[in-house]
Amino acid sequence: MAVAALAATTVTAGVASAAPTDRSDHGDRGRLVSAQLTGTLDSKEAVATALTAAEYDAAAVRYGVDTYRLEYRTVDPQGRPTTASGLLVLPRGGEHELRTVSFTHGTASYRGDAPSTTARPGFVTSPALTYASAGFAAVAPDYLGLGTGPGTHPWMDVPSETTASLDMLRAARAFVPRTGRTLGHDVLVTGFSQGASAALGLARALQAGDDRWFHLRALAPVSGGYAFREAELPALLDGSLEPKSSALYAAYLLVAWNRLHHLYDSPGEVFQAPYDRTVEALFDGSHTGPELFAGTPGTVGELLTPRALAMLRHPTGRFAAALRVADATCDWAPRAPVRLYAAEADEQAADANTDHCEAALRAHGADPEVVDLGTPDFAGSRHLGSNVAATADIVRWFTALG
Missing domain, CATH: 1.10.260.160 (434 Repressor (Amino-terminal Domain))
Structure with a gap:
């Protein structure tokens, strides 16, 4: 991602009046620790150029964007207090009250490859850029142990992916008013590969009322290892x-x-x-x-x-x-619309994963739509290509949901 402007100023979290999230039911979780403006693409043309360079579809671009790294309080897999980081991307235009897209990323092992810290902007950050430039607030948690968070990353630990993702939403809600905007109640949830399971975990928590503000609006996981x-x-x-x-x-x-x-x-x-x-x-x-x-x-x-x-x-x-x-991430019944995205003959996430997830959701009374992406390619990978192809379709679907 070619960044038009960078800023190195870190803003320490302010008083409670700047953080509207109701914490009566989750203690310190989601409290904003710091927010840093990391980049600006000041026009829709600049975003389109960045997305095209990353081989992403730029058809939905309507606005320039600002990118931020948020650091916030959350809990580790044992429920102990810790911190995590994530990427927030906001459109430079559009509505005052923004609808939120949560995008949970695929597998990474190097903390510098997380959405908020990657030194190689492009594939990892392009989904968030896509959603924000279409008019959404895009929230992309780094997960525990990646980005600037301490410790090691508990890979494929859905419970901690869920808490880190939910608390990132809370931190984003605390910060966004400082930019003159607000976040509405609806969250459109998507994620790729590892992030597909994380997306299902977050969606389930939202539907269960784990946060008093945010509600699940739609769910679109991509190429997950659900089984x-x-x-x-x-x-x-x-x-x-x-x-x-x-x-x-x-x-x-x-x-x-x-x-x-x-x-x-x-x-x-x-x-x-x-x-x-x-x-x-x-x-x-x-x-x-x-x-x-x-x-x-x-x-x-x-x-x-x-x-x-x-x-x-x-x-x-x-x-x-x-x-x-x-493997229980699909063992529930979403009440919001669901699309499961998958490529044919995915070389990393076996096709049967999506079959198992669809069957589990249907067994619980849900009616997911399975979207066959065909044989997309990104750098010789259908798995990576599925993220590119799905993002182009998901942003259109989320926009049409209103």
């Missing part, structure tokens, strides 16, 4: 998915979930040499994507021990319990 036990792990292990991506996802899952659920005592139990000495450190948030690629093998078989392969094929104990939580 790890029944769909994603079997495809990862049988070679149906792209081998290098499978090795990276398997490593991330075991390292992140061991920190949360204690799946193994020693890395050598699950990772073959020499990776048993190096893989855990690669997922500490300080290693870039190229470093991660260089430090991992090309296949799951080269990475994992027989014990780890057996664990993934036949989950038991703590691992099985954690999978039940992750």
Whole structure:
């Protein structure tokens, strides 16, 4: 993203009168700590140029945008106080009261690749730019342990993705009045890949009334791993998915979930040499994507021990319990309109994931629409291409919902 203007001034959160969120039911969660203006694209032409350069559709662009990094209070997976960060993008025009789009991003392991801190603007930030330039307030949480948040990232931990996303909405509502605007009650929820599960978790929390201000208006997850036990792990292990991506996802899952659920005592139990000495450190948030690629093998078989392969094929104990939580994201009935977006023969998120989610939603009485994106391509990836193609369709749908 070519940024027309940058600002380095950090604004410390002010008094309660500047933060209207009612905290009577969630304590300190969502309290704004700081807000920083990180960039401006001052015209719709500038946004269109940035989106086109990132290979995103610019047809919905109506306004220039301002981008902000928000830091806010939230809780960690154990419910302890912590902080997180996220990206807020606001249109430079349009209504005084803005409708909000929450976009939850796909997998990242390097904290500098999060929406609010990425040094490579483009693919990660383009969905938020798309929604904001169409007239929405776009809110994109970094999640825990990414961006400027402390600690390591609990990958695919839907409960903490949900709390971080909800608290980011609260922080955005606290900040937006400083720009002369307000956020309305409706939230249109979308997310890609890892963020598709996060989007479902956030939507469920909104419908359940976990926040007194925000309400779920629509839900549009894209290319999610909704059924790890029944769909994603079997495809990862049988070679149906792209081998290098499978090795990276398997490593991330075991390292992140061991920190949360204690799946193994020693890395050598699950990772073959020499990776048993190096893989855990690669997922500490300080290693870039190229470093991660260089430090991992090309296949799951080269990475994992027989014990780890057996664990993934036949989950038991703590691992099985954690999978039940992750795989329950579609086990409810949204009362708002739902679209599930997926590409054909996705090389990273097995197609069966969407089938399982659709079936679960229908079993609970919902009526989701499944949108087949065909075979979109971005940098040789249908998975990444699905985010580009879906964003173009979702912004039109959200706009039409009124």
